[in-house]
Amino acid sequence: GIQVEQSPPDLILQEGANSTLRCNFSDSVNNLQWFHQNPWGQLINLFYIPSGTKQNGRLSATTVATERYSLLYISSSQTTDSGVYFCAVVYGSSNTGKLIFGQGTTLQVKP
């Protein structure tokens, strides 16, 4: 099956710093989503981005499907950005199949 690898596994930032999180996948994908799991355990949808670039406030994401990676950019980080960031993909013959998750990047933003 497909492998989804995220880096770095852990990241500590000072408030106001910028960061880039990476997601590599080992096969072609139909869909790709980024999620933020907050300290209360809730999964928040950040981006649905099988290809191209999207921006939402201080966050943006880019997926280069041909090179099998996606990047999540966080600018001017805030303490509320702390939590775990997951990349997840759908692959195979259907674009409505199961999501395969990476192991996540744990982000801690210090005041």
Add this chain to the structure above:
Amino acid sequence: NAGVMQNPRHLVRRRGQEARLRCSPMKGHSHVYWYRQLPEEGLKFMVYLQKENIIDESGMPKERFSAEFPKEGPSILRIQQVVRGDSAAYFCASLSGTSHEQYFGPGTRLTVT
């Protein structure tokens, strides 16, 4: 415009009891997925259902676990004779028919004592 609903949010069961977890998808969504997150781990797919049909159950343990999504009412994930290793967060997601984006509920945290 309610999101995906799950209940209960927290469930405590003794070993050997049954656990029933419920999921109501977003309005207009007819595809439901169940995922499990063991402590300190990522999310793993369990089962994918449409109304009255199981589409993919490749992630379901072979014994004690079952899922349904009836024509009326919520999807149910049922765990019989729970063991301590079943303690986890169970998330449900529903699928947008237009964008194919999955939206997650708040999860049910199951603790087996």
